[in-house]
Amino acid sequence: MQVLVLVFINIILAISLNLVTGFTGQLSLGHAAFMGIGAYTSAILTLKASIPFLPALLLGGILAAIFGVIIGIPTLRLKGDYLAIATLGFGEILKIIELNLKITGGTVGLRGIRQETNIWVVSVAVVITIFIIYRIMKSRVGRSFIAIREDEVAAEAMGIDTAKYKVLAFAVAAFFAGIAGGLFAHFYRYINPNSFGFSRSIEILSMVVLGGMGKISGSIVGAAVLTAAPELLRSISAYRQLIYGILLVVMMIVRPEGILGDVDVKIPIQRKLEKLLNKNS
Amino acid sequence: MFFQQLINGITLGSTYALIALGYTMVYGVLKLINFAHGEIYMFGAFVGMIMVTTFRLSIIPAFIISMLLSSLLGMGIEMIAYRPLRKSTRITALISAIGVSIFLQNLGILIMGPATRPFPRSIRSYYVNLGAIKIDILQIIILIVSIILMVALHLLVKNTKVGKAMRATALDKDAAYLMGINVNRIITITFAIGSALGAAAGVLIGLYFNSVSPLMGSMPGLKGFVAAVLGGIGNIPGAMLGGVILGVIETLGAAYISSAYRDAIAFAVLIIILLVKPSGIMGVNVREKV
Numbered sequence: 001m002q003v004l005v006l007v008f009i010n011i012i013l014a015i016s017l018n019l020v021t022g023f024t025g026q027l028s029l030g031h032a033a034f035m036g037i038g039a040y041t042s043a044i045l046t047l048k049a050s051i052p053f054l055p056a057l058l059l060g061g062i063l064a065a066i067f068g069v070i071i072g073i074p075t076l077r078l079k080g081d082y083l084a085i086a087t088l089g090f091g092e093i094l095k096i097i098e099l100n101l102k103i104t105g106g107t108v109g110l111r112g113i114r115q116e117t118n119i120w121v122v123s124v125a126v127v128i129t130i131f132i133i134y135r136i137m138k139s140r141v142g143r144s145f146i147a148i149r150e151d152e153v154a155a156e157a158m159g160i161d162t163a164k165y166k167v168l169a170f171a172v173a174a175f176f177a178g179i180a181g182g183l184f185a186h187f188y189r190y191i192n193p194n195s196f197g198f199s200r201s202i203e204i205l206s207m208v209v210l211g212g213m214g215k216i217s218g219s220i221v222g223a224a225v226l227t228a229a230p231e232l233l234r235s236i237s238a239y240r241q242l243i244y245g246i247l248l249v250v251m252m253i254v255r256p257e258g259i260l261g262d263v264d265v266k267i268p269i270q271r272k273l274e275k276l277l278n279k280n281s
Numbered sequence: 282m283f284f285q286q287l288i289n290g291i292t293l294g295s296t297y298a299l300i301a302l303g304y305t306m307v308y309g310v311l312k313l314i315n316f317a318h319g320e321i322y323m324f325g326a327f328v329g330m331i332m333v334t335t336f337r338l339s340i341i342p343a344f345i346i347s348m349l350l351s352s353l354l355g356m357g358i359e360m361i362a363y364r365p366l367r368k369s370t371r372i373t374a375l376i377s378a379i380g381v382s383i384f385l386q387n388l389g390i391l392i393m394g395p396a397t398r399p400f401p402r403s404i405r406s407y408y409v410n411l412g413a414i415k416i417d418i419l420q421i422i423i424l425i426v427s428i429i430l431m432v433a434l435h436l437l438v439k440n441t442k443v444g445k446a447m448r449a450t451a452l453d454k455d456a457a458y459l460m461g462i463n464v465n466r467i468i469t470i471t472f473a474i475g476s477a478l479g480a481a482a483g484v485l486i487g488l489y490f491n492s493v494s495p496l497m498g499s500m501p502g503l504k505g506f507v508a509a510v511l512g513g514i515g516n517i518p519g520a521m522l523g524g525v526i527l528g529v530i531e532t533l534g535a536a537y538i539s540s541a542y543r544d545a546i547a548f549a550v551l552i553i554i555l556l557v558k559p560s561g562i563m564g565v566n567v568r569e570k571v
Contacts, residue, residue, distance in 0.1 A: 027372060074556055080371075081314060085510055086555050089548035092503070096545040198503070202379050209376045241387040248380025253365045256373040 001119060005187055007227045008122035009180050012129045014207040014219035016176035019133055021205065022213035023142070024169040025149030027084040030071075030091025031177055031204050034064040036196030037094070038178025039185040040104050043113045046186070048103075053116040057182040064178025065171045067094075072170035076163050079152075091201055098193040109192025110185075117187035125183060129176050134216060136172065145169055149214070210251055212258025221259050284414050286536045287529060292420040292489070294528020295427035299482035300505025301512065301520035302434060303355075303475030309451035309515040310471050312371060316378040317358055318479055319502015320385035323495060325351040325480020326487035327393060330400045340403040340488070347484050348477040355476025356469050364465070382502075389495030397494040400487040423485045430481055431521050434474065438517060447471060451515065479505075500544065504531075507551045513564025522562060 017031045042060035045051040051059075075086045098104045105111075136142045144165045147155035156162050185191045203226070211222020229247070233240035251259075300322055307315045325347045332343035362381045366374045407418040438444035449457040450467045458464045486501065487493045504527065512523025527547060534546035554561065 021372075027375075074552075078555060078559055081312075081514075082510070082555055082559050084314075084375075085506070086552055088503070089507070089551045089555075092548045093545045093552075096542060096548075100539075100541045198499075206376060206379070209372060213372070238391060242384055242391065245380045245382070245384030245387060248383065249362045249377045252369075252373045252377040252380065253362075256366070256369045 003228060003231050005117065005119055005122050007224050008119075008126045009183050009187070010204070010207060010223040010227045011126050011220050012176055012180040012183070013204045014211065014223040015129055015133050015216055016173040016180070017204050018208045018213065018216065018219045019136070019145070019176075020169050020173045022208055022215070022219070023137060023149060024145040024166060026166060026169065027080065028087040028170075028173075029084045029198070029201050029205065030087035030089075030094075031173070032196045032198070032200035033091035033094040034068060034174040034177035035181035035184065035200070036098060036193065037064040037067050037174075038181030039191050039196065040098060040110070040181075041178070042182035043110050043185040043191060044103060046114050046116070047110060047112065053114070053186060057179060057186075060182040061175045061178035064181070065175035068171040068174025069167055071174075072167040076166055088198065088201075091196075091198060095193045095197045098196070104193070107192065109190060111190045113185050113189045113191070115186065115189055117183045122183055122187075125179060129179075130216060130220075133172075133176075137216070141165065141168065146214075206248055210248070210259060212260045215258070215260060218258050218260050225259065282413075282536075286532050288414065288416055288420060290529035290532030291525060292423050292528070293532055294508075294525035295424055296482040296486050296489075296524075297501070297504055297508045297528050298521045298524025299427055299430060299478045299485075300501055301508035301524045302431070302517065303479040304506050304509040305512070305514055305517060305520040306447075306471050306475045308509065309517075310447065310454070310468050311363065311367075311374075313363065313374050313378065314506065315475075316375070316502070317362075317381040317385060318475070318505065319498035319500075320382050320389070321351050321355055321358075321476045321498075322479040322483040322486075322501060322505075323389060323493075323498030324354055324385065324483070325476075326400070326483030326493040326497060327389065327495075328480070329484035330398065330487055330493045333401055333403050343403075344481065344484050347480045351480030351483075352473035352477040355472040355479075359469060359472040364468075382499075386495055386498070393495055395495060397492045397497075400491050400493050402488065402491060404488070419489055423489060426481065426485060430478060434478070435517065437474075443467070443470060504544075504547055507547055510551060510561055511554050513561030516561065516563045519561055519563030526562075 013031065013035060017028065020026050020028050038060035041063045042056040045056035045059060046053055071087065071090050075083055078086050099107055137145070144155070144160045147158065147160055148162050148165060152162055181196070207222035207226050208219055209222070210226060211220065212218030230240045230244060233243060300318065303318050303321070304315060307313060307318070328347040328350050329343045332338045332346050333340060338346070358381055362377045363374060366377055404419060404422065409416040409418065409421065438447060446457065446462045446467050447470070449460065449462055450464055454464055482501070505524070508523040508527045509520045510523070511527055512519025512521070527550065530550055531543060531547045535543040538546065
């Protein structure tokens with residue numbers, strides 16, 4: 001059950017990063033920072049201000065989104081690798097601030113957070129996330145994201161306000177990452193800055209790439225496989241990180257387009273839902 | 282106090298510069314951020330330490346063996362993990378590099394254990410006193426070795442046929458190939474040289490801080506990359522300059538602002554540089570054409 005909760009949290013993280021990296025084509029290496037903001041904000045609110053879980057969770061997401069905008073605006077000028085490095089830098093700076101602030105508990109972190117997350121809460125959160133991202137991608141906004149990924153200059157020539165949409169992608173992704181962070185904090189009941197560092201960002205990115213970029217179903221598969229794999233390898237736990245590393249290299253060589261490749265898996269219900277949804281739009 | 286910190290900064294910065302050179306050279310020919318470079322630095326430090334402790338070699342042969350073995354490792358990584366991805370997207374190669382980095386880090390933990398080990402100080406302690414400033418002989422050695430390696434690299438790239446081929450490959454791989462340059466060989470050589478420089482930095486830092494650990498590569502690896510971007514990625518003199526500047530800013534920042542925010546200062550510098558001049562101090566702005 002614990003693994004399943006973690007899988008669901010990681011699905012939210014992977015889908016939200018996919019929005020930025022997979023759909024909009026902006027490589028981000030600092031996604032865990034948004035997760036950290038959400039986790040710390042919601043944990044501090046429930047722990048120290050005794051605010052109920054749900055509003056705290058949402059506030060965590062909103063603050064993460066605000067940071068998404070703050071980071072999004074200055075980095076708009078940057079492209080490709082430079083953007084990746086800037087997001088990496090922001091992520092590390094936020095982690096170091098978390099390590100040094102009093103309110104975040106420094107290196108010790110925060111403990112004794114209320115247990116609020118369970119399998120039902122995360123299931124609802126995953127469904128809502130998938131639904132919202134799916135709707136965004138089927139809308140005008142989503143098409144603008146894809147246009148920016150395919151060719152930014154052409155998109156701009158077509159009248160798409162690329163700056164606005166890039167910041168929007170960052171903000172939405174940060175919001176969901178913040179929610180995932182809040183769920184994470186209220187599940188493990190303990191957080192410290194190292195949970196939200198560079199290696200976590202990389203983990204999320206591997207899920208997106210391994211599952212297949214620019215596909216929601218890919219992120220779900222990627223998150224499930226990469227979360228479950230270390231758990232399944234628990235019996236040989238000394239080697240599991242080792243195998244994880246090899247897995248990444250081999251997957252990139254053998255199947256760079258992701259586990260699902262060109263297949264966008266659709267479950268029967270999804271088709272019916274899509275028909276229903278598309279009628280309204 | 283200020284000059285003392287300045288010297289500490291330059292010492293640290295010259296090792297960043299050595300690491301940055303590996304990043305910048307690989308980026309120059311492959312447009313790949315070689316995230317495994319920090320682990321090559323770690324590997325180099327371990328080889329140096331093992332040569333000195335287990336094989337009882339003196340520091341100079343240990344240093345050379347470490348550079349040689351690390352360049353073999355670098356070439357191996359390129360052949361196994363990057364060469365099959367030459368034609369695929371850059372993000373795939375990046376993930377592959379991250380995979381190699383995770384693999385090497387955990388291999389290090391598995392073989393050597395997660396604990397930090399001492400690097401025996403195989404150079405006699407000696408301090409040069411210049412008024413109020415006290416300079417460790419090790420600092421002078423680090424500086425001199427770094428300068429020698431950098432000048433050697435500079436001469437190699439500017440004056441030899443291999444160097445010319447490297448520059449051609451960095452400029453345009455396809456055109457270089459058409460001109461009869463064995464591009465694969467040049468890329469292998471680039472990895473070998475970059476890795477050897479990274480290993481040199483690893484041994485020097487291991488000696489200087491008297492410690493090696495399997496996780497030692499991650500932060501200096503990132504910093505080396507920051508230094509490369511700072512100077513203008515793909516630009517060899519830029520990487521040297523970027524390394525020294527980063528080392529000095531970081532050390533002075535830690536001394537005068539806050540030592541807890543030491544790493545944050547390095548990354549803040551990076552972001553400011555990226556925003557002001559994304560191509561780095563010595564880089565050339567490339568205008569995007571449609």
